[in-house]
Amino acid sequence: MPSILEAPATRLACTHCGDDCPPEPLRLAGQPFCCAGCRTVYELLDANNLCAYYKLDERPGLKVKEVELPGRFDYLDSEAVQAQLLAFRSDTRASLTLAIPQMHCTSCIWLLEHLPRLNPGIVEARVQFLRKEITISYLLAVTSLREVVQLLASVGYEPQITLAELGAQPHRASRTLYYQLGLAAFAFGNVMLLALPDYFSFVEELQVGFGRFFGYISLVLALPVLLYSAQTFFRSAWQGLRQRYINLDFPISLGLTSLFSVSTFEVLTGSGPGYFDSFTGLVFFMLIGKWVQQRTYDALRFDRDFTSYFPVAVTRLTPTGEQSISVKELQVGHRIRVRHQEVVPADAVLLRGAGQLDYSFVSGESTPVARASGELVYAGGRQLGDAVELEVVREVSQGYLTQLWNNPAFAKEASHNSLETYANRVGRYFVALTLVLALGTLAYWAGHDASKMWRAFTSVLVIACPCALSLATPFALGAALRTLGRHKLYLKNAAVVETLGRADTLVFDKTGTLTDTAQAEVHYHGRPLTEAEKQLIATAAAQSTHPLSQRLAQELGSAALSLFMCREVPGQGVEAAAEGGLLVRLGAAAFAGHGVSQPASPRPTAKPTTAAAPPEAPETRVYVALNGEPTGYFTFHNVYRPALAALLARLGRRYRLAVLSGDTDAERPRLQALFGPEAALHFRQSPADKLAYIAAERARGHAVVMIGDGLNDAGALRAADAGIALTDTLTNFSPACDAILDASEFGRLATFLGFSRACLRVVLATFVLSFCYNGVGLALAVQGRFTPIVSAILMPISSLSVMIVATLLVRLAARRHHL
Amino acid sequence: MTIIFLLIGISLLVALMFLAGFMWAVRSGQYDDDYTPSVRMLFDDEE
Numbered sequence: 001m002p003s004i005l006e007a008p009a010t011r012l013a014c015t016h017c018g019d020d021c022p023p024e025p026l027r028l029a030g031q032p033f034c035c036a037g038c039r040t041v042y043e044l045l046d047a048n049n050l051c052a053y054y055k056l057d058e059r060p061g062l063k064v065k066e067v068e069l070p071g072r073f074d075y076l077d078s079e080a081v082q083a084q085l086l087a088f089r090s091d092t093r094a095s096l097t098l099a100i101p102q103m104h105c106t107s108c109i110w111l112l113e114h115l116p117r118l119n120p121g122i123v124e125a126r127v128q129f130l131r132k133e134i135t136i137s138y139l140l141a142v143t144s145l146r147e148v149v150q151l152l153a154s155v156g157y158e159p160q161i162t163l164a165e166l167g168a169q170p171h172r173a174s175r176t177l178y179y180q181l182g183l184a185a186f187a188f189g190n191v192m193l194l195a196l197p198d199y200f201s202f203v204e205e206l207q208v209g210f211g212r213f214f215g216y217i218s219l220v221l222a223l224p225v226l227l228y229s230a231q232t233f234f235r236s237a238w239q240g241l242r243q244r245y246i247n248l249d250f251p252i253s254l255g256l257t258s259l260f261s262v263s264t265f266e267v268l269t270g271s272g273p274g275y276f277d278s279f280t281g282l283v284f285f286m287l288i289g290k291w292v293q294q295r296t297y298d299a300l301r302f303d304r305d306f307t308s309y310f311p312v313a314v315t316r317l318t319p320t321g322e323q324s325i326s327v328k329e330l331q332v333g334h335r336i337r338v339r340h341q342e343v344v345p346a347d348a349v350l351l352r353g354a355g356q357l358d359y360s361f362v363s364g365e366s367t368p369v370a371r372a373s374g375e376l377v378y379a380g381g382r383q384l385g386d387a388v389e390l391e392v393v394r395e396v397s398q399g400y401l402t403q404l405w406n407n408p409a410f411a412k413e414a415s416h417n418s419l420e421t422y423a424n425r426v427g428r429y430f431v432a433l434t435l436v437l438a439l440g441t442l443a444y445w446a447g448h449d450a451s452k453m454w455r456a457f458t459s460v461l462v463i464a465c466p467c468a469l470s471l472a473t474p475f476a477l478g479a480a481l482r483t484l485g486r487h488k489l490y491l492k493n494a495a496v497v498e499t500l501g502r503a504d505t506l507v508f509d510k511t512g513t514l515t516d517t518a519q520a521e522v523h524y525h526g527r528p529l530t531e532a533e534k535q536l537i538a539t540a541a542a543q544s545t546h547p548l549s550q551r552l553a554q555e556l557g558s559a560a561l562s563l564f565m566c567r568e569v570p571g572q573g574v575e576a577a578a579e580g581g582l583l584v585r586l587g588a589a590a591f592a593g594h595g596v597s598q599p600a601s602p603r604p605t606a607k608p609t610t611a612a613a614p615p616e617a618p619e620t621r622v623y624v625a626l627n628g629e630p631t632g633y634f635t636f637h638n639v640y641r642p643a644l645a646a647l648l649a650r651l652g653r654r655y656r657l658a659v660l661s662g663d664t665d666a667e668r669p670r671l672q673a674l675f676g677p678e679a680a681l682h683f684r685q686s687p688a689d690k691l692a693y694i695a696a697e698r699a700r701g702h703a704v705v706m707i708g709d710g711l712n713d714a715g716a717l718r719a720a721d722a723g724i725a726l727t728d729t730l731t732n733f734s735p736a737c738d739a740i741l742d743a744s745e746f747g748r749l750a751t752f753l754g755f756s757r758a759c760l761r762v763v764l765a766t767f768v769l770s771f772c773y774n775g776v777g778l779a780l781a782v783q784g785r786f787t788p789i790v791s792a793i794l795m796p797i798s799s800l801s802v803m804i805v806a807t808l809l810v811r812l813a814a815r816r817h818h819l
Numbered sequence: 820m821t822i823i824f825l826l827i828g829i830s831l832l833v834a835l836m837f838l839a840g841f842m843w844a845v846r847s848g849q850y851d852d853d854y855t856p857s858v859r860m861l862f863d864d865e866e
Binding site for chain 2: 109
């Protein structure tokens with residue numbers, strides 16, 4: 001029974017999650033809550049004296065949407081699953097690391113680290129915030145893995161336990177870079193100390209006596225730097241070469257190798273002090289660049305396998321009873337039970353029950369699709385309502401989604417797309433230029449002064465080492481990624497900034513991208529309703545968690561009535577009675593007594609989500625019956641996002657625009673008006689059509705950015721130079737896109753693209769800067785006057801100034817774009 | 820001036836000790852997460 005309270009004048013923010021409360025918020029100790037889920041979490045925390053959670057950050061909670069299901073985590077009791085998840089296990093204790101993508105603030109850390117207070121069986125909980133992971137140790141005698149996960153889910157932090165993780169161990173922090181960095185720093189500092197006497201003439205006698213000794217020590221110190229710290233660059237260059245591809249690491253490796261060999265030669269022959277200080281310093285600075293890159297990547301890590309979205313275990317029905325098995329063991333012919341809120345793991349035929357499948361994860365369509373017995377159900381749909389029985393007709397690996405994914409046409413040419421950055425392209429010209437210059441110098445000095453010949457040759461190779469170049473990209477684009485991340489555009493890696501900045505064609509998906517499904521226009525058809533009836537309908541709808549009911553309640557939005565009776569039939573509708581005796585039924589045609597107009601389909605027909613669905617299903621309906629008498633129905637029309645017109649006006653000036661929609665062309669005039677006469681609009685596009693369109697655009701030399709959502713767009717998102725997935729809930733990622741944009745920030749897309757272009761200009765500016773240094777160095781080098789002291793000054797200055805200039809210029813660009 | 824050999828040796832030895840200390844810190848996981856501890860130390864442990 002709902003609590004009855006007076007309607008507040010203004011909307012209140014939920015104490016737990018900060019969402020708008022309904023007109024009649026649930027309350028506890030005077031605090032408003034938007035839903036029972038949030039209130040439950042608050043109650044739990046309050047009872048355990050954990051309310052500091054609400055003090056550290058304002059309204060930090062996560063909306064607890066999923067209804068608690070008995071048996072949802074039962075598979076965690078299975079030994080096989082535990083063996084794969086647990087990192088450590090003794091007779092009394094076990095520990096494991098879980099990924100919790102929802103964690104987002106200080107309060108999250110605080111609550112998660114105070115889990116032992118909620119469950120005394122948990123000994124320790126440690127959060128790794130940047131990786132969004134938690135390491136939990138628990139006592140086997142007191143609690144179990146299932147209880148731990150259940151506890152996490154009940155406070156709104158359901159861990160992501162996935163197939164992917166079942167196959168591989170959870171991500172482990174790589175410490176190699178730290179070792180390499182430490183070693184390089186150690187060698188750099190000490191070699192510099194030993195090289196110092198060489199730079200000052202007043203200690204010449206010192207140099208005479210100890211020069212060779214210092215040289216040998218420097219050699220010994222620099223050797224591990226070459227062999228261990230600089231390994232990354234050599235390996236990357238070698239990998240590039242094997243793919244017949246020259247990346248930026250190739251000239252770097254060339255420069256480092258020649259620098260080391262010249263120095264070794266000079267020290268061993270006693271002809272000079274060598275450049276070991278420059279060598280170790282270079283490696284140190286470049287490793288700092290790598291470290292910055294890695295940190296940025298870690299902070300924004302969302303690159304998850306699509307298999308993450310599939311369930312880990314399913315309930316198999318056998319003659320002897322139910323059995324929880326791993327999805328990987330699922331075979332054709334198996335009968336499975338899929339309960340409320342569970343995902344269908346493989347294509348299957350519905351045997352028993354009313355299928356209400358929410359394909360929003362697959363297609364972005366928020367309206368559930370109804371399926372009757374005997375019909376085919378595709379993998380990836382989430383069942384809403386009662387449990388259903390299914391018979392698997394295709395194995396998991398051959399499921400629809402997997403097929404879509406595994407299609408070789410969908411695989412992004414990794415070597416092409418992620419490595420083809422400016423720096424790498426510049427790197428290639430660099431190599432050519434350097435070799436020509438070096439050989440030219442060699443030839444010149446061979447004719448004039450043979451004693452200077454080798455020195456000049458090697459110093460050209462050394463100075464041409466584009467280390468400043470390699471630093472420009474991680475620093476400039478890393479700063480850009482962080483700026484964009486603050487505004488809820490999350491990029492997979494730095495290369496995406498470049499792609500966005502270079503783009504000239506924007507392709508939009510319609511449903512869920514241009515339109516806002518949560519803002520669907522609601523219209524009523526039928527006999528007019530009185531105010532009291534509307535009120536009753538709104539109150540009844542508010543009791544249901546179904547998206548359509550929620551939308552309806554929001555639309556009618558009148559003050560709550562006190563209900564005499566209320567029940568929800570999952571997959572059918574809601575029935576409620578007011579205290580006055582008025583009875584209302586909301587929902588499917590059959591449920592509300594509209595048997596004639598919508599036969600067979602228990603819930604309103606959804607828009608087509610798969611090829612199998614009927615092609616023409618223009619709108620979604622919810623039927624109403626009052627006191628058993630059918631009165632009419634509500635239709636739901638999608639509306640375009642509010643910022644769309646302004647956004648398109650800005651984008652249209654610079655970009656070629658296109659729309660690819662799976663729907664009919666009923667919206668063509670409206671879209672054409674929005675997008676302008678030149679935009680290409682394509683309707684009735686299958687995922688393969690979308691893919692083909694984008695491939696064709698790219699083949700014509702356009703840099704294409706696809707903005708879409710869901711897995712059905714996934715092919716197109718991958719095929720595009722950059723795919724941006726639009727999501728309403730950031731925890732609900734679309735897999736394998738290049739960027740994720742929070743739907744609320746959709747209107748600022750033009751700003752983001754403009755900022756990306758600015759960042760690209762910053763990278764180019766830093767390139768110019770580092771070329772200036774290289775130019776000065778080269779001028780000295782070809783004359784054979786590139787001495788160790790020049791090197792020791794020029795190299796660190798160029799590296800440091802490039803780092804600083806890159807970061808500052810990106811900040812400036814951000815300010816100019818009001819980001 | 821031969822004392823310099825000894826002094827350099829000692830300075831290198833000290834530096835190596837610091838390097839070893841750093842390696843130990845990395846190995847014991849102190850660099851795995853450099854954000855959370857900065858927040859964690861600010862939590863009050865009220866009961």
